[in-house]
Amino acid sequence: xxxxxxxxxxxxxxxxxxxxxxxxxxxxxxxxxxxAVAGVPGAESASVAARRRPSRWEILAHAGHxxxxxxxxxxxxxxxPAVACTPPPGDAADAAGQVLHIEDTATGSRRWPxxxxxxxxxxxxxxxxxxLWDDRERLxxxxxxxxxxxxxxxxxxRAAGLFAGHAALALSHGTLVDSLQAGLLSRQRxxxxxxxxxxxxKIGPREAxxxxxxxxxxxxxxxxxIAAQVVETDRSPHEFNAVRPGQAPHPVGSRxxxxxxxxx
Numbered sequence: 001x002x003x004x005x006x007x008x009x010x011x012x013x014x015x016x017x018x019x020x021x022x023x024x025x026x027x028x029x030x031x032x033x034x035x036a037v038a039g040v041p042g043a044e045s046a047s048v049a050a051r052r053r054p055s056r057w058e059i060l061a062h063a064g065h066x067x068x069x070x071x072x073x074x075x076x077x078x079x080x081p082a083v084a085c086t087p088p089p090g091d092a093a094d095a096a097g098q099v100l101h102i103e104d105t106a107t108g109s110r111r112w113p114x115x116x117x118x119x120x121x122x123x124x125x126x127x128x129x130x131x132l133w134d135d136r137e138r139l140x141x142x143x144x145x146x147x148x149x150x151x152x153x154x155x156x157x158r159a160a161g162l163f164a165g166h167a168a169l170a171l172s173h174g175t176l177v178d179s180l181q182a183g184l185l186s187r188q189r190x191x192x193x194x195x196x197x198x199x200x201x202k203i204g205p206r207e208a209x210x211x212x213x214x215x216x217x218x219x220x221x222x223x224x225x226i227a228a229q230v231v232e233t234d235r236s237p238h239e240f241n242a243v244r245p246g247q248a249p250h251p252v253g254s255r256x257x258x259x260x261x262x263x264x
Contacts, residue, residue, distance in 0.1 A: 028170040029061035036163040042151035043144040047071040050140035067145040073118035080115035082141040100129040104149035126151035130164035139171040186224040193227035
């Protein structure tokens with residue numbers, strides 16, 4: 001492994017530079033997957049999976065198709081080492097180790113039958129899964145695969161840790177960007193709705209904002225959704241009726257709010 005250290009250091013510096021250039025997370029993760037295949041002893045393909053919500057996963061990058069196809073099989077089944085490596089927050093398995101190492105999928109993956117069958121179909125015998133995390137939550141997993149059993153050793157685990165760290169940074173950055181963009185859009189909608197109410201009722205910003213908050217509390221609906229309805233329907237908040245969870249508030253007088261269902 002000592003002979004490989006300079007290459008891994010150079011690779012790490014290159015990946016840091018890629019992150020500093022603020023390239024799209026998917027592009028950064030693709031580079032990380034490619035470098036992981038080249039830098040982790042025994043690795044032949046790699047895949048990065050992210051948990052967008054506790055029940056929804058997404059494959060963001062891969063290098064080589066076997067690892068991607070194996071991750072996709074686990075996402076469909078909702079089971080497998082990549083999923084078990086990143087359980088939902090609060091799950092008892094969250095205290096498990098950061099790396100899951102299956103030396104032979106033919107004999108060491110009995111707890112995941114769907115995964116075992118998919119690995120057999122793809123000709124994958126060795127799997128190394130690194131959990132990706134930041135200070136707040138589990139983000140996803142980096143999976144490394146090989147055709148031969150026992151392909152990964154201690155050196156492989158150490159090298160994979162380097163790439164897992166960079167992948168976690170890229171995922172964390174992407175999550176932060178998505179959150180900031182969503183927050184910016186929400187604030188923009190709330191500002192637009194406040195301006196509409198100020199103009200209509202000749203009131204100040206505090207009074208207009210209070211109208212939105214009161215309706216949000218009355219209907220148990222997020223403030224950004226009330227603001228969006230004001231902007232999109234040009235109605236006042238007090239005109240909205242309560243609806244079933246998951247639906248937008250309907251203005252009083254609309255068909256959805258007041259009319260009985262049409263005869264079929």
